[in-house]
Amino acid sequence: MSDQNQLITYAFVALIVGAAVGYLAAGPITYNQKIQDLQNQLAEGGETELTGSLSIAGSTTVLPIAQECANLFMEQHLKVDVSVAGGGSGAGVKSAGSGEVDIGEASRNIKASELLSYPDLVAFSVAKDSVAIIVNPENSLSGRLDLTLEQVSEIFSGEITNWNEIGGPDHEIEVYTREEGSGTREVFVDYAMDGKEFAANAGVKPSNGEMRAAVASNQYALAYVSFGYIDDTVSAASINGVEAVVEKVNNGQYPITRILWMFTKGMPYPLEAAFIEYVQSPEGQAVVEDLGYIPIY
Amino acid sequence: MNEIQREKLVKGLLYAAVGLSIVILPIIVVWVTANGLGAINLEFLTGRPYRFEYGGIYPQIIGSVYLVSLCTLLGGPLGIASAIYLAEYAPDNVVTRTVRFFTETLAGMPSIVIGLFGLQFLVYFLKLKTSLLAGAVSLSFMMLPWTIRASEEAIKVVPQEYREASLAMGATKWQTILRVVLPAAVPGIVTGVLLGMGKAMGETAVVWLTAGSGLEAFVPRTLRSPTGSLPMYIYLLATQGHTAEGMQNAFGASLVLLVMFLAMSVSALLIRNHYLRRLG
Amino acid sequence: MRTGDVVSKILFLCASLSAVIVFLITAFLLREGIKVLTPGFLLGLTWSPHRGLFGIFPTIVGTLCVVAGAVVIATAIGIPSAIFLSEFSPFWVRNIIKSSVEVIVGIPSVVIGFFGLTVLVPFIRNQVGGRGESILAGWIVLAFMILPNLITIAEDSLRAVPRSYREASLALGATKWQTVRNVVLPSASSGIRAALVLGVGRAMGETMAVLMVVGNPETPWIPTGVLDRVRMLTSTIAIEFSYAEWGSTHQHALFAIGVVLFFMVTVLNFIATFVIRRKNIQ
Numbered sequence: 001m002s003d004q005n006q007l008i009t010y011a012f013v014a015l016i017v018g019a020a021v022g023y024l025a026a027g028p029i030t031y032n033q034k035i036q037d038l039q040n041q042l043a044e045g046g047e048t049e050l051t052g053s054l055s056i057a058g059s060t061t062v063l064p065i066a067q068e069c070a071n072l073f074m075e076q077h078l079k080v081d082v083s084v085a086g087g088g089s090g091a092g093v094k095s096a097g098s099g100e101v102d103i104g105e106a107s108r109n110i111k112a113s114e115l116l117s118y119p120d121l122v123a124f125s126v127a128k129d130s131v132a133i134i135v136n137p138e139n140s141l142s143g144r145l146d147l148t149l150e151q152v153s154e155i156f157s158g159e160i161t162n163w164n165e166i167g168g169p170d171h172e173i174e175v176y177t178r179e180e181g182s183g184t185r186e187v188f189v190d191y192a193m194d195g196k197e198f199a200a201n202a203g204v205k206p207s208n209g210e211m212r213a214a215v216a217s218n219q220y221a222l223a224y225v226s227f228g229y230i231d232d233t234v235s236a237a238s239i240n241g242v243e244a245v246v247e248k249v250n251n252g253q254y255p256i257t258r259i260l261w262m263f264t265k266g267m268p269y270p271l272e273a274a275f276i277e278y279v280q281s282p283e284g285q286a287v288v289e290d291l292g293y294i295p296i297y
Numbered sequence: 298m299n300e301i302q303r304e305k306l307v308k309g310l311l312y313a314a315v316g317l318s319i320v321i322l323p324i325i326v327v328w329v330t331a332n333g334l335g336a337i338n339l340e341f342l343t344g345r346p347y348r349f350e351y352g353g354i355y356p357q358i359i360g361s362v363y364l365v366s367l368c369t370l371l372g373g374p375l376g377i378a379s380a381i382y383l384a385e386y387a388p389d390n391v392v393t394r395t396v397r398f399f400t401e402t403l404a405g406m407p408s409i410v411i412g413l414f415g416l417q418f419l420v421y422f423l424k425l426k427t428s429l430l431a432g433a434v435s436l437s438f439m440m441l442p443w444t445i446r447a448s449e450e451a452i453k454v455v456p457q458e459y460r461e462a463s464l465a466m467g468a469t470k471w472q473t474i475l476r477v478v479l480p481a482a483v484p485g486i487v488t489g490v491l492l493g494m495g496k497a498m499g500e501t502a503v504v505w506l507t508a509g510s511g512l513e514a515f516v517p518r519t520l521r522s523p524t525g526s527l528p529m530y531i532y533l534l535a536t537q538g539h540t541a542e543g544m545q546n547a548f549g550a551s552l553v554l555l556v557m558f559l560a561m562s563v564s565a566l567l568i569r570n571h572y573l574r575r576l577g
Numbered sequence: 578m579r580t581g582d583v584v585s586k587i588l589f590l591c592a593s594l595s596a597v598i599v600f601l602i603t604a605f606l607l608r609e610g611i612k613v614l615t616p617g618f619l620l621g622l623t624w625s626p627h628r629g630l631f632g633i634f635p636t637i638v639g640t641l642c643v644v645a646g647a648v649v650i651a652t653a654i655g656i657p658s659a660i661f662l663s664e665f666s667p668f669w670v671r672n673i674i675k676s677s678v679e680v681i682v683g684i685p686s687v688v689i690g691f692f693g694l695t696v697l698v699p700f701i702r703n704q705v706g707g708r709g710e711s712i713l714a715g716w717i718v719l720a721f722m723i724l725p726n727l728i729t730i731a732e733d734s735l736r737a738v739p740r741s742y743r744e745a746s747l748a749l750g751a752t753k754w755q756t757v758r759n760v761v762l763p764s765a766s767s768g769i770r771a772a773l774v775l776g777v778g779r780a781m782g783e784t785m786a787v788l789m790v791v792g793n794p795e796t797p798w799i800p801t802g803v804l805d806r807v808r809m810l811t812s813t814i815a816i817e818f819s820y821a822e823w824g825s826t827h828q829h830a831l832f833a834i835g836v837v838l839f840f841m842v843t844v845l846n847f848i849a850t851f852v853i854r855r856k857n858i859q
Contacts, residue, residue: 499685
């Protein structure tokens with residue numbers, strides 16, 4: 001390669017590398033700048049500020065609430081990083097109880113067996129919620145699907161297998177369920193399964209999001225999700241003639257209801273307490289309501 | 298059918314087979330680009346994830362970069378050192394064969410098993426918690442055998458005459474390795490390390506269990522902080538995304554991941570080709 | 578000279594690091610999983626943790642079904658490709674293709690899984706039947722993943738056959754294809770077999786790509802058709818580990834699955850290395 005070409009190649013490579021380094025460095029630099037600004041602000045105001053990182057994991061039902069509150073919380077406390085993961089209620093109890101994460105989330109009450117393993121869990125209620133059965137909007141029954149609790153248990157246990165047995169098209173009901181560690185599943189089993197086991201061929205989707213995605217993309221699918229996950233890509237069924245809406249849960253007509261929890265291992269540290277307080281505060285509860293759940297007061 | 302016809306038929310089948318083999322890469326690249334290009338804009342590349350399916354992927358990009366860089370820092374030099382030993386010093390005895398066997402075993406270890414081990418040993422037992430550090434160390438467990446293999450190859454290829462000439466001039470074995478063999482093997486080693494980095498970039502199972510949720514809206518500030526990563530982000534959005542924007546973000550992140558992966562892999566190969574031509 | 582001794586000791590320590598890691602992994606896995614590794618576990622027909630049932634036989638069968646099909650497909654495409662690269666292609670073509678294959682080896686599995694989930698699964702659901710998530714989808718996706726490895730190793734074995742063999746055959750009047758079929762392939766056969774075995778090992782360990790397309794039913798059964806959904810050993814661990822309580826039988830069972838996986842892959846690796854060894858001695 002001639003000297004001139006070599007020079008051009010080196011210049012080109014240097015340009016690309018420089019741009020990449022610039023991009024990668026830009027984030028932390030502007031981030032630190034924001035922190036510097038805030039520190040200056042606070043120095044004038046005289047408040048002590050929160051620092052550190054919080055890891056939260058557990059129920060995918062509580063996940064959207066935690067994520068949204070985390071974003072808002074981080075905007076107000078620039079030196080705090082909050083990481084929110086899913087995994088299901090069981091994972092939330094396990095990872096909080098064993099110290100892997102700081103705050104666990106669950107969409108069901110903590111079980112006695114779990115308290116035996118992790119006796120120092122401290123729980124805080126952050127919202128109310130329910131579970132709805134969802135179907136694809138393209139399904140001919142969508143918008144008018146009404147099931148009795150008995151039918152629900154029969155369908156999800158595999159006793160009823162075809163849509164035409166409940167007034168729909170002639171096709172297999174493609175049933176989905178959550179993973180065993182799911183709080184949503186526990187609640188659904190307690191209220192709607194009448195002691196029966198799920199059908200062996202039910203597809204396991206390990207999060208509310210995947211349950212919804214399965215229904216949103218499949219005309220013949222049937223699944224259950226938290227109220228917070230109902231949107232216009234799916235259609236919720238009524239149970240015993242009662243619509244799956246917040247008012248009917250509040251007045252007791254809709255047969256499924258539950259409390260959403262956040263918990264810590266032992267009494268919460270200041271940062272953890274601050275975050276949980278935020279979720280329970282009017283600001284946090286406004287988020288709860290906005291996302292489709294039910295505020296605790 | 299006579300022999301000549303049969304030969305032609307066979308050749309045709311072979312061409313078809315090769316065509317099928319290499320058509321994977323362009324198909325995936327085109328598919329990801331076509332669907333993901335629309336997501337790529339400044340906001341996407343510098344913003345943070347918001348309400349799961351919206352927002353940008355800056356923390357994920359940085360997280361992946363940090364994870365891979367740290368894992369290379371840990372697995373690279375150790376792997377090269379191991380390779381030097383295996384290629385230059387190891388006598389042909391049971392101990393060496395055992396070491397080699399274990400290296401091969403580690404190379405073939407399923408990524409989920411490594412993730413499981415990382416979770417149990419690093420996150421839980423050593424109390425590192427889900428963090429950048431735990432993720433990077435676990436990734437380096439995968440990186441180590443790749444680096445060893447590639448470096449050993451590169452060292453073996455260095456002509457024996459180089460070593461003999463150096464020893465003949467009075468240099469010690471270690472001096473020979475340091476001043477003659479290694480410099481000659483550097484391109485091969487660099488190629489191997491870059492290819493390993495490309496693979497580490499796309500590792501999901503390990504990162505899933507050790508590094509963070511994937512949807513972090515912040516850039517990790519310390520080693521103990523959880524970190525997002527591109528593969529986790531893609532996995533979460535691909536399986537749970539249900540809006541057009543969410544899916545497009547998944548494609549956009551895939552495109553970014555592919556670009557970074559291809560950049561590393563292709564430059565690895567270009568380096569090797571360039572130096573192969575030099576050696577003649 | 579003294580520096581040399583010290584140096585070689587240090588380097589030896591580095592090299593034994595992989596051994597240490599593998600040893601640690603084995604130790605941890607075994608310690609947690611050994612209690613559950615009974616014949617009832619391996620041959621049990623029902624996996625239902627909340628009922629205390631931990632039988633992984635259907636999962637093992639499901640895994641083997643997906644792996645077998647994928648290896649067949651990858652072999653059907655990969656061995657001819659390797660033959661082409663080694664015997665029938667001009668130098669520059671081989672260079673480009675080999676380099677591309679080396680790149681493809683590292684493609685992020687999550688992107689392949691994404692492709693499978695978004696393109697393959699709906700295609701199978703609409704054109705073939707079932708829910709789309711199926712053994713069939715697993716075959717295609719897994720074949721993608723192991724194909725490049727297979728080609729690389731097979732091609733290396735073919736190229737290792739001495740030139741003189743080919744030249745002798747051609748000198749006797751054989752065509753190129755006859756030479757390949759009757760001379761080159763048999764000589765490279767142990768290397769090719771090693772490639773296949775290693776491919777099986779790689780396929781067994783693949784997690785992400787198959788997880789997204791293979792279905793994960795509530796209680797896996799022994800598959801009877803290509804459209805059946807199955808659980809894989811790897812995906813069971815991936816999905817269930819996050820919530821299995823520390824110290825519970827469920828968690829021990831998951832570690833036991835890890836042990837089974839680890840054991841099967843290591844045995845396959847050993848066979849492959851042993852098979853290659855034989856060729857070298859020959």
